[in-house]
Amino acid sequence: MKKASPMNGRPRGRPRQFDRDHAVATALSLFRVRGYEGTSIAHLTQAIGVSATSLYGVFPSKEALFEEAIARYQSTEGAFAAAALERASTAFDAIHDLLAEAAVRYARSDGSGGCLIALGVLSCGVEHRDIAQRMEERRSAARAAIKARLDRGKQAGELRQETDTRSLAAFYAATLQGMSVQARDGASAQELKRIAQTALVPLGLYRTSCRGKAGLADSVTS
Structure with a gap:
């Protein structure tokens, strides 16, 4: 056949x-x-x-x-944070740009708003504790990067010598995490920018001059 x-x-x-x-x-x-x-x-x-x-x-x-x-995520969508901290010429402008860009990037209409590092693993079972620990380490590294940028600004004379960069770094890390939660709950980019604008006030109190950006007001509409 x-x-x-x-x-x-x-x-x-x-x-x-x-x-x-x-x-x-x-x-x-x-x-x-x-x-x-x-x-x-x-x-x-x-x-x-x-x-x-x-x-x-x-x-x-x-x-x-x-x-x-x-x-x-860290090499694509999440890479904006490190870039913002390094791109600006002053520490204040770096934090300004970090918060402003986060406000835009975190606001997503598909239910995936916010930062994956902040929201991906917050609480979990004991069997996943190693994963949660690595995520905590990534968040700690992000906070350390903010502090390092503030320290550079302090050393350059942009911030007063009594500036507590550790506390400010923790505050801005917490602000970003809070913006992530707000974004996941449906906050718009404009609403997140208003949060960012308010968060810049404490840092502004430690500036030694008025150099750089005044805030996010120009990009926020009422």
Whole structure:
């Protein structure tokens, strides 16, 4: 009996290749909306369009995929913070730009507003404590970066010598976290900018001159 030629019969399709970039991007979107514990393997496989076997063949665990998604976030959407701190010529302007850009970036209408580092893992079960600890370390690093920028401003004479940069850094880290929560609750960019405007007042009290930006008033409409 003559065998059917592949050219005449049903074409043999190649197995679908796993698209790692798509998987990480899709996982990032889910983690932003649902958080770590709220995102199940079933959610991930359905959204990515692969089986659990295929997913585990590339990522040994959900935790590994989450860590890669966090790294993606920090190098893309979340990279604005470090850039804002380094771009401005004065410490006051750096904090101004950090808060102003956060207000715009955190306000999202798809339910994923705010900062993933601030909201991704806040409370979790004991079995996920290692993940929560790494997220805490990332938040601590962000706070340290703010303090370092304020310290540079203090050393340059932009801020008075009695300026408590540690407390101010903690205050601005808390402000960003609060803006994240407000954004997740539906606050608009304009509402977040008003919060940012108010938050600049304490830093303004320690300035040694009126150099730089006065605040966010020009970009906020009533």
